[in-house]
Structures are given as structure tokens and as C-alpha cells.
Amino acid sequence: MCYAIPGRVKSVRDKTVLVDYFGEEKKAYNEIDGLSAGDYIYAQGGYVIEKIPAPEAEAILSVWKETFFELQEVDVLLSRVDLEAKGIDPRVGRILDRAANGRKPSKDEVLELLNHEDTGSLTLFFKIANFLRQKNLKNSCCVHGILEISNYCSESCAYCGISSHHRGLSRYRMSPEEIVSAACEAVGKYGFKALVLQSGEDAGYRVEELAGVIRTIKEKTPALIFVSFGEVGIQGLEKLYQAGARGLLMRFETSNPELYGRFHPGAKLETRLEHLRKAYEMGYMIITGGLIGLPGQTRKDLADDISLTRDLRAEMYSFGPFLPHPETPLGEVLPVGETEVLKVLAASRLIDPLEAKILVTTAFETLSSEARRKGLLAGANSVMMNITPVEYRRQYAIYPNRAWENDLIEKQIEETISLLRSLGRAPTDLSVREKSNP
């Protein structure tokens, strides 16, 4: 099973290589010694992660070639837009018309879009987002594997089922050997190219220990590694980067400091943003975003959240519905409907049409069985699969009954590939956002 298409290096200049994919050229950042024109590589998130032997690459490319163009045709058909559609609010129509022609909406216009409820306008809104995704990023859909290494957390976020105040939860912490073994299996056996290692803020691991785990994974297997261990400090981020981590998944949850303070006792929004900004300067790819439907949150807050995600130069936007765990102070709050989430995904695409990866989160998949299909048709181009050993997964209960909680990786792969094919998407990552200064 393969989650990347091999590319052929056309030229190498310093750390930048130009890579050919069936006639399309993409830039990637290279950290592998001795790479030269004519070599075959796998790249992920704009990084060269592995050089592969020519016979192996050519065999994979011959399988992909026909499929790749067939999928693109399906995708093009599904992303057509009728700009003359009837029943559209004229103000929404103007914003969407301009967006389709390359003018990004202002924050006020995003708010206008989020405030609309009528079916005709929303249908066009989602279709334009999908059209822009297809036009600018074609049919690649990036697939990451997420490995939840520990459900210990010292924080007490008012909605989270693994927070420190959930005393009844049984806790686990994977050993370094278990983490390395699960990561190597995900890459070697199942073909993942990008992994997210995630935990609560767990003082049971020292940063040096986590860095050692990353180093070992990188020595044993080629993978693009994202970390998501909470606020490990700026020095901690540096150590993890030096060890080989190249991405940071850290959501700011809400850009409204008052709401942030209310639901994250003892924590400050500014500290979180400082981590994200410094991480970007270090060269990390950033995955960030927020919660949709926090009590007291307005649609203006959501428009601000989307703008902040863009301002943080996120490689990937991660917005999911607020799903409180019942055993928490906010356990009684009801989640938003599916449409509110789709609006945020589509608005994210409109303000960042050229490069952004937009994720269909597991929380959205938990809220709606149609989340992936509808999200991918509303501007999204990224999904995650849970590669945590099944015996631990249920204990990572940030909210209950998470999507894919009991499904083996094989089943997740089968269903994901089948859905992506039906939508004309290729489970690969050819898109590249310019790096800060790695």
C-alpha cells in the first residue's frame, strides 16, 4: 500500500530540488546527501523523505500512471460549478464570484458567508471551495497516520476527556520501544509517509526522551514526523526539530483570549501562539486551527480563527466541532451541526486557495458519518487515520465514541482509499508551501 507517488528529480540546487510528477513540476526541500538529477524520490509536505531505486519507482509509476489521470478526470467532473445557479443571495453570489476569479474574501466577507443559512447559497459556497481546491491543488489528498502515544495530561481543559480532572480514566503511556515499533510498522507495512506523534501534556516523558524516539524512528524508517505533545517550550521544540521532527500539530482552539482563558484554566493563548510562531521560524510545518461551537463563541470569532490560522502560515488547517466529554465541566454542551463545520472548511479554502491543506478532522467524522465525503467536496484535501494500537485507542478518550476507535488499520485504509477513489482523489501529497527557514 502506497501513500505517495514517486517523483523524478529534474534538478538540484543547494537544498531545493525540482521534481517531476507525470509532467507536473514541484519543488521540494532536500536533506538527503548525494541526491542528483534522474534519481527517484518520495516527497511529503514539500520534504524529500526517501530516495528509492529506479526499478522500484518505475514499477510503482507504471501502476499509477493510468489511475492518476483517470482519477483526475473524475475530480474535474465533480468540481464543476454553475455560477448561474438560481436562488443565490446576491451578496453571497458576488463574494463567491470574486473568489472563483482569484480574489480572496476579506474577514467581513468570510463572516457574511458564515452567517448564511439558505441551501442555494451554501451549496454554491461549498462548490466554489471545491472548485478552488481542484484548480490550484489538483486531486492530491494528503493522508497522515496519527499515533497517540500517551493519554496522560497535566492540563485541565474544561471539555477534554483526558484532562487531569478526569480521575476515573485509566491511563497509558507507550514505551519508546512500543512507539518506534508502531511507527515503523505504519511506514514499513502500511505505507504511511507522514506520521503525527501525539499525547497529552505528559511530564512522564522528558523532551530528550521524545527526541530520542524521533531520532530512532528516522534512523530506522523514512517518514515525515509531526509532533503534538502540547506546550513543550521553545527549547523543547528546538530539541525535537534537531532530532528530525519537521511538523507541529498544535491547535490554538480559539483566537478569542477571553474564551481561551475561560476553558483552559491556568493557560494563556499568547503562550500557545508564541509556540506556533517560533516553531514556524525554526522551520516546522504548522498544523493548527480551532474548535467550532465553544459555548459563547460567535461567528465573528470563527472568522477571526480562520484568519489567525492563515496568519500563522499554517501548512494545514485543522478545524473540528466542539465535542465535550460528558465527564467534564462542559459535558452537557451540545455540538454544532454538520453544516457549521462545512462552512468553516469552505471559508478556509476561500481565504487560502493556493496552498493550504485543509483537514477533515476525526472529531468531524465522529459528528457525521458523511464528514469525509462532504468535507472533501467543500474544499478539504486531507484526512488522518488512527494508527494507535487498538488496545490503547479507546483510552485516548478526548471525547467518547471517536470515529475509527475500534477499526483496524487495514479497514481504515480500505475505506479511505475506496472513498478517495470515488471522489477522484489520489492518496498522496504533491503540494508544497514555501518553507520559512529550515
Ligand code: SF4
Ligand atoms: S485538550 Fe490537550 S492540553 Fe487540554 S486537557 Fe486535553 S490533551 Fe490536555
